[in-house]
Each structure stands twice: as structure tokens, then as C-alpha cells.
Amino acid sequence: MTISPAARAEAEALFAAFRATGAAPVEADVLQPAGTLLDLYGEDIRARAYVTQDPLRGEMVLRPDFTVPVVQAHMSDGAEPARYCYMGEVFRKQDHLGPRASEYLQVGFEVFDRDAPKADAEVFALFARLLAPLAPKALTGDIGILLAAIEGLTTTPRRKAALRRHVWRPRRFRALLDRFAGRAPVSEARARLLGHLKTDSAEALMQAAGPLTGLRGADEIADRARALIEDAEAPPIAAPEAALLYDLLGLAAPADSALAHLRGIQPLMPAIAPAVDRFEARLTALRAHGIDTASLPFEASHGRTTLEYYDGFVFTFHAGDAGAETPPLASGGRYDALTAILGQGRSIPAVGGIIRPALVAERKGA
Numbered sequence: 001m002t003i004s005p006a007a008r009a010e011a012e013a014l015f016a017a018f019r020a021t022g023a024a025p026v027e028a029d030v031l032q033p034a035g036t037l038l039d040l041y042g043e044d045i046r047a048r049a050y051v052t053q054d055p056l057r058g059e060m061v062l063r064p065d066f067t068v069p070v071v072q073a074h075m076s077d078g079a080e081p082a083r084y085c086y087m088g089e090v091f092r093k094q095d096h097l098g099p100r101a102s103e104y105l106q107v108g109f110e111v112f113d114r115d116a117p118k119a120d121a122e123v124f125a126l127f128a129r130l131l132a133p134l135a136p137k138a139l140t141g142d143i144g145i146l147l148a149a150i151e152g153l154t155t156t157p158r159r160k161a162a163l164r165r166h167v168w169r170p171r172r173f174r175a176l177l178d179r180f181a182g183r184a185p186v187s188e189a190r191a192r193l194l195g196h197l198k199t200d201s202a203e204a205l206m207q208a209a210g211p212l213t214g215l216r217g218a219d220e221i222a223d224r225a226r227a228l229i230e231d232a233e234a235p236p237i238a239a240p241e242a243a244l245l246y247d248l249l250g251l252a253a254p255a256d257s258a259l260a261h262l263r264g265i266q267p268l269m270p271a272i273a274p275a276v277d278r279f280e281a282r283l284t285a286l287r288a289h290g291i292d293t294a295s296l297p298f299e300a301s302h303g304r305t306t307l308e309y310y311d312g313f314v315f316t317f318h319a320g321d322a323g324a325e326t327p328p329l330a331s332g333g334r335y336d337a338l339t340a341i342l343g344q345g346r347s348i349p350a351v352g353g354i355i356r357p358a359l360v361a362e363r364k365g366a
Helices: 005-020 035-041 043-048 067-077 116-134 143-151 157-165 170-180 188-199 202-209 218-233 239-249 255-268 270-288 336-342 357-365
Strands: 031-033 051-054 058-062 082-091 103-112 137-142 252-254 297-299 313-318 330-334 350-355
Touching: 005 082, 005 103, 005 116, 005 357, 035 336, 067 082, 067 103, 067 336, 067 350, 103 116, 103 357, 116 137, 116 270, 116 313, 116 330, 116 350, 116 357, 137 143, 137 270, 143 157, 143 239, 143 270, 157 170, 170 239, 239 255, 252 255, 255 270, 255 297, 336 350
Parallel strands: 137 297
Antiparallel strands: 031 058, 051 058, 082 103, 103 350, 137 313, 252 297, 313 330, 330 350
């Protein structure tokens, strides 16, 4: 796909603005190793990635984003604190998203700094300033608060792990929470399966069923059967705990008001206290940059349909008249856990975001 001259010029201008902050420019190969990289991005990007086979390098993917390659490079030999910027094409299938480009420019900015609230505010305020001529609508969230609430539930480790895994799939998450809280009946098929598992061992049932087919081995099937029985015997999540989590999922308010609400429920959900402390520190840092946190929109569930490596602050900027299907002008968030995964034992708090210069150029020309 041809990148328009206007989009290219806008990308160059944004890239120069990022460099002016002292960010070091970085590049990433267009062809990236597919295995670990796609696992880190999650289901959505795996489904939309362009994957190919290289006779020497194995399975490769056309670069779907810059953040993971930048983190890989930083964790190999980067100093701290550090700031990076980049510019280039990314590639994603868009069949299910309507008439979006499958190849488009991204310009991005990443900050590795142990003062996380300050870094969050720096990135958000920089993006707000660069996009200010378009008067975009900002929306913020914090995946970390939701993850902390899940970790604090009085339930089994398996159930917590399942909820964490499906945070980025809201419908599946809600269905699991309904079942774990006893608000949804066990399906007929699941009830039949549990009935069979309770009559005999998984090994005996497999032997009676005949030869194995599929990719799972006998040990994996037996482990899964034991997990199903354990889950069926676990008591439901207590109604007050479940109600608080449902409340949190629906929280949408100006940031200062959201903080007051979270402080109000914190005594009943003590596990969220550290995440709420970070939220409050971030708001203080944002105000130091001139951001009006009394009117800044916040949704606790924001970011749950984006990249799965975000685990804290998340944000988007949309054009004021954009429809629901229009991608944001810019988006970003915090991904501390990703640096630990790629750092092989080392980690550093990190936050960043991208701007879509083609959309910015289109808005400026409208």
C-alpha cells in the first residue's frame, strides 16, 4: 500500500517532536521471529498477523507493532532511564474491522523509568500537546486496578488465573465471573461431562473411549479433568466480593471522581490499595503537566480489547467526531510485566504509545 505524502510528512514531524524530547531513535526489522513475539501480543494480534516461513530463520511475521522489538533491544543493553522513538510501517489483517488499511505508518515513543507515575504523565501529556490542534477526545483507564482486584478474590488460584487470562476478552471474562460467582447455571454439556468424570477416573474413561485423537496427550487430558472437578467443587465467589468486581468493571467517571470512588471501596477490596495509590500519584503528576484531571475521562475497563501486554495505565485519543469503528488517533499504555518476560530476570517499569500519522494528516486536511 502506498503511504500518502501528507501522512509521510506528518510522521516525520511527529518523529522530530519525539526526538526533540531527547528520545533515541530506534529501528526494528520488518520481518520478526514469530514464536515468542506473537505469544506476547495475545490472541487478537496473532489472528491478524501476516506470518510466513523462512527456510533458514523459521516462522517469521511482518512487524505488527514496534513495542516488543524495542523492549527486546532495551533489555539487551539499554541504560536507564531511557526514552526511545520510532517510525515505520506495521502490518495487520483487518478483514473483520471494515475498511481499514492493513499496512500503515506508526510513530511511537517509549519511556523506561522507575518513577512510573511521572513517566505515565509525561507520555500522556506529550501526546495531548502534539494532538491538541485536533481537539481530540481522551480516554484513560488502568488495567492494573482490575488485575489487583482479581488477585484479591477469595477463590482458587485456577479461577484467578482464568480471570486474569481473559481480562482482554470482556464477554468471556463476564461469563467466567458469572459462573464462578454462581450467577449462571452450569451448562447441560458441562454437567454431563462432570457427571462422567465423577463416576470413574479420567484414565479409565479415556481407555473406554478408544484411541486418542487430537494434539493433547493422555497426561494433559487427565490434568484438565482434575481441574474441572476441582473447579466444580470450589465454592462460589462470595456475593459481596463479586458485586464489588462488577461495580469496578462498570466504573466510568472523570478521573478525580473515579479516584474518590475507588478510595471508597478500597476498605472492602484491600488488594487494590497499591494500584489505587499509583493511580492517585499519576493524577498528581498529570496535574503538574497542566492536565485537568477533574474532567479527564476514566473507565476501569478501558483497554481490555487492545494489546494483552498492557498491565497498568492505558489511554486513547479519538477524533471528536469519530465513529465507534474508527481507530484512535493515538493509543498507549504501561507494560511493566513485558520487560520482566524479555529481561530474563531483570525488569524496569515502562510505558509508551503510538500515533497514527495518516489519521492525523487526514484530520488536519479536513
